[in-house]
Amino acid sequence: MTIAAHSEEGQIVRQLIPLSALSTAQFNTLCLTITIENSKAGDFLFKRNDNITELIYLINGSISLQSDDLIVDTIESGTESARFALAHQIPRKIDAYTNTAVRFLRLNFDVLNALPSISLKENTTMFDDELEIDDKYDDDGSDDWMATLLKSPIFRGLPPANLQQIISKLEEVKYEKGDLVIKQGDCGDFYYLIKKGCCLLSRRPSPNSKEVRLAQLRDHDTFGEDSLLSGEPRNVNITAQTNMSLLRLSKDNFISLIKQPSLKFIPYSGVENEIVKGAILLDVRTPDEYKKYHLPNSINTPFFSLRMQLNTFKRGTPVLVICADGKTSEAAAFLLLRHKISALIIKGGMEKAPKAIEIPEIIEEIEFVSEAVETPETIEKPKLIVEKVVKLEEPGSLSDLQEITQSTLEAENQQLKQEIKKLTTAKNELEKKYLVLYKQTEKLKAVLDKIKIS
16 A cells, blocks of 8 residues: 555655655655555564665564674664664665564665656645755755665765764755866865766866866766865866756764764784785875885875776775875775775874885895805805815825925915905904894894784
8 A cells, every 4th residue: 555645654754864855746756656564573674685776664663683693783663763774785784673563665766766856846735844955955856866875885884873964964055067166275175976967077287287187077976085084185176067066065074974984994913914815905105105115015006096097996805005194095995985895994004104114225235245145255265275274284294295395385374374364354244244134134023023013
């Protein structure tokens, strides 16, 4: 049985997210296409790994969200949590189990997206207290932005309470064709979602260089998070290519409602284990910074070009992101997550790397000392000297010695002294270089120990 818009259940459905943002006419149309279903206690409304693209709302009763017999949450009808779709991630991450007899609503994404665009002026006879909200979101027929928002990998992972606050705090702004929405070099203040329109993303590498076109953004794309995450000035220009309607969220709300619950960090001590499992180590610093020093096995894709390289990453392969201080890594990870690429941020960036930056210098010194130790001159000459000493001291060599003239003996003795002097000098040099090698080796071992501990 379809829902009567004026009924008690109709009033409950009207408060669901995102249905509360529909115009009166659209909500009336929706009520003609959906029905309330019943389920007895002990049933599953859905199970983990289900991938049907529909939103399920609890109208009456109680359900538990559980994973492997562990209850994650209990949802009661009439509560704030019940205004949101149950575990809306697709495929489902957990099971939904009924604690009591329940009434619930299934809403397919396609049904919501297919609603006709009807102006509020055509129907203003009901729910007058919601006209301000309707006018905010329904003057251009693009109400499917909210369904798209719920499908986004970033927003799908947010707690329901955060989603509610985001929707309530979004502010609509309009721009005409040719307007500059964001200017390169300005401070970041808002996060934007394109409700309707098209814009160009471009960048000027230097003040006197030609502007480079980077990408085109369309309906339901988002932008503006880079500066909010990194704390740096805007690094691109955004220009309206058509008349545009944007929804924006302030920096403070973006940080508390989206950034903090979305981004995940990993300490240096966990990096090696993730790489062994197959993760990619991505350095998003500039090529010059990367060339000076970088972590072993890392690849360099500067952040300003990452957007153009997204198709080179495999969605099933985790990416460990590192930059100078961790801030740019946050913006890079957010971009990867938006495109369904798993990303972890190496906490603290290169600034917090435990003395690892000294390793190249140590290796160079070790190579230098090793070359000095293995020179043929320092190896062969001791053998020659030892052979001559042995010949002079062998039993029965006295007759031979008597045949050697005094001058020959003195010459041999002088040569032996010179060889001994050279050997002593070489020995002293080797001892000095060995000491350097030993110190550098101990230093390297200390660095590696710190890396393992941190």
